[in-house]
Amino acid sequence: MEEDTKPLLVPVGGDESNYGIMNIQFNPEDFKCKRPFHVEPTNIVSVNDDMQRVTDEASAMNKRIHYYSRLTSPADRALIAPDHVLPAPDEIYVYSPLGTAFKVDSCTDGYGKNSSIVTIFMIWNTMMGTSILSIPWGIKQAGFTSGIILILVMGILTLYCCYRVVESRKMIPLVDTSNWEFPDVCKYYFGSFGQWSSLLFSMVSLVGAMVVYWVLMSNFLFNTGKFIYNFIHDINVTDIVPGTNGSNRVICPSATSGHTPQNRSVMFSSGNDTGFELFEEWWNKSQTVPFYLIAVLLPLLNLKSPSFFAKFNVLGTISVVYLVFLVTVKAAHLGIHLEYNWFAENDFFVPEFRILFPQLTGVLTLAFFIHNCVITLLQNNKNQENNVRDLSIAYFLVGLTYLYVGMIIFASFPSPPLSKECIEQNFLDNFPSDDIMSFVARIFLLFQMMTVYPLLGYLARVQLLRQFFGNAYPSIFHVLILNVAIVGAGVAMARFYPNIGGIIRYSGATCGLAFVFVYPSLIYMISLHRAGQLTWPALIIHIFIILLGLANLIAQFLL
Numbered sequence: 001m002e003e004d005t006k007p008l009l010v011p012v013g014g015d016e017s018n019y020g021i022m023n024i025q026f027n028p029e030d031f032k033c034k035r036p037f038h039v040e041p042t043n044i045v046s047v048n049d050d051m052q053r054v055t056d057e058a059s060a061m062n063k064r065i066h067y068y069s070r071l072t073s074p075a076d077r078a079l080i081a082p083d084h085v086l087p088a089p090d091e092i093y094v095y096s097p098l099g100t101a102f103k104v105d106s107c108t109d110g111y112g113k114n115s116s117i118v119t120i121f122m123i124w125n126t127m128m129g130t131s132i133l134s135i136p137w138g139i140k141q142a143g144f145t146s147g148i149i150l151i152l153v154m155g156i157l158t159l160y161c162c163y164r165v166v167e168s169r170k171m172i173p174l175v176d177t178s179n180w181e182f183p184d185v186c187k188y189y190f191g192s193f194g195q196w197s198s199l200l201f202s203m204v205s206l207v208g209a210m211v212v213y214w215v216l217m218s219n220f221l222f223n224t225g226k227f228i229y230n231f232i233h234d235i236n237v238t239d240i241v242p243g244t245n246g247s248n249r250v251i252c253p254s255a256t257s258g259h260t261p262q263n264r265s266v267m268f269s270s271g272n273d274t275g276f277e278l279f280e281e282w283w284n285k286s287q288t289v290p291f292y293l294i295a296v297l298l299p300l301l302n303l304k305s306p307s308f309f310a311k312f313n314v315l316g317t318i319s320v321v322y323l324v325f326l327v328t329v330k331a332a333h334l335g336i337h338l339e340y341n342w343f344a345e346n347d348f349f350v351p352e353f354r355i356l357f358p359q360l361t362g363v364l365t366l367a368f369f370i371h372n373c374v375i376t377l378l379q380n381n382k383n384q385e386n387n388v389r390d391l392s393i394a395y396f397l398v399g400l401t402y403l404y405v406g407m408i409i410f411a412s413f414p415s416p417p418l419s420k421e422c423i424e425q426n427f428l429d430n431f432p433s434d435d436i437m438s439f440v441a442r443i444f445l446l447f448q449m450m451t452v453y454p455l456l457g458y459l460a461r462v463q464l465l466r467q468f469f470g471n472a473y474p475s476i477f478h479v480l481i482l483n484v485a486i487v488g489a490g491v492a493m494a495r496f497y498p499n500i501g502g503i504i505r506y507s508g509a510t511c512g513l514a515f516v517f518v519y520p521s522l523i524y525m526i527s528l529h530r531a532g533q534l535t536w537p538a539l540i541i542h543i544f545i546i547l548l549g550l551a552n553l554i555a556q557f558l559l
Contacts, residue, residue, distance in 0.1 A: 131367035138360035208507025214490025252422035358555035362505025425501035517549025
């Protein structure tokens with residue numbers, strides 16, 4: 001009994017009243033808040049310099065309670081940790097397998113204390129990704145008017161399905177689902193099939209994003225290196241591609257071939273022709289640069305905890321804001337170039353409606369995709385009653401950003417002399433490598449992606465290896481094999497298929513079929529049926545949503 005009264009932590013300095021950036025707060029008087037909480041290392045990204053160290057007794061207790069939670073499913077509370085093994089109210093800490101812990105204060109029903117404005121922009125920042133670079137190309141494929149309509153429709157449709165995901169836990173009766181994620185809900189309704197299928201589609205979204213990142217990082221690194229080399233050696237180089245003249249030059253890389261051009265450029269003045277040719281040989285967008293990234297990123301993927309890189313998430317916001325600024329400045333200099341014709345096509349403009357519109361819906365499915373983590377993001381909202389409102393505002397801001405960037409790039413693209421068909425899948429490729437503003441944008445995006453890539457790899461590792469081995473880091477051999485496979489996929493795509501629009505729409509339509517269209521609709525219909533509240537209109541509407549998702553996926557392979 002005397003040992004039970006010993007403190008669980010051995011302080012080594014610091015103020016125990018402080019807590020990490022997760023803003024996890026608990027009320028010691030709340031019975032549910034007395035349960036110890038296990039936090040993965042990646043979530044502890046900022047704690048006091050003088051951290052609490054966990055004693056052996058506390059570590060053993062944490063492992064024992066964590067073992068209890070693994071014996072049954074989350075729905076079964078029979079083996080929940082009994083009170084006599086719980087810490088005292090003044091000794092409630094969040095434990096880390098790293099051997100550290102931080103103390104937490106009061107909580108509000110187990111939720112965080114993020115304000116609505118923080119929650120809204122957190123969702124906006126999470127959803128805004130590489131898809132924004134392909135939105136102008138998608139509008140070109142669908143037609144200007146059709147593209148605008150599709151962005152609005154897909155935004156509303158994905159928002160509704162995301163709302164169904166958020167509400168899915170509340171429709172499960174007689175079970176405490178407060179700590180459930182959406183895969184837990186899928187497992188509740190569909191058993192092991194729901195669990196493994198949700199894992200599969202989640203892996204598709206993660207690996208697809210990592211492949212797109214590798215292709216884009218190769219692109220940005222190539223153009224950045226080319227700009228720096230030419231600047232240092234005072235080389236005047238012009239790409240051998242059609243383009244406009246003047247200080248705000250726009251180029252059409254795809255005009256001379258059916259694939260992305262490589263090092264096609266001509267040197268007008270240089271003191272060392274041989275050195276430039278050697279640089280062109282060893283600094284190639286698809287032949288060499290994708291392999292150079294391996295030396296930097298593969299070691300980072302093998303880290304047990306990539307929590308350090310989470311500190312650089314602000315680069316994502318800065319990059320998007322700068323892209324909006326770049327688009328605005330370019331449009332102001334280039335002007336508006338539009339011609340409306342619903343079906344006829346000419347040398348410089350595309351029709352307002354094109355049969356290729358599913359390519360845009362595939363991109364938009366991934367662009368509006370947040371369904372696999374929206375529950376986690378909203379759990380940190382201080383005012384839970386505002387979840388639906390905040391989610392809707394976030395979707396509105398994301399849709400507005402996509403509309404602005406897509407419309408402005410398409411409308412200001414100089415036609416004539418160039419055709420709207422010249423709009424690239426990454427619209428930054430329409431600006432030459434010596435363009436200063438584009439160079440800055442590529443630098444921002446390159447560093448952002450190099451910090452996000454290890455985080456995506458960690459998520460993929462946790463989801464896959466934990467399912468098979470019960471551990472996110474079973475051994476360096478298993479982790480290395482998985483990371484080599486992921487990196488190999490990225491290198492292969494950058495080498496043979498540097499088509500980010502195609503990768504985005506394929507992965508978006510595939511993972512979106514499950515997480516956006518099928519599971520939310522099926523779960524809603526099943527829950528209504530079990531409650532005796534399913535009506536024919538609800539049945540028809542949600543079956544139609546499922547069919548839309550299926551058609552969206554099939555269309556990607558037919559066009």
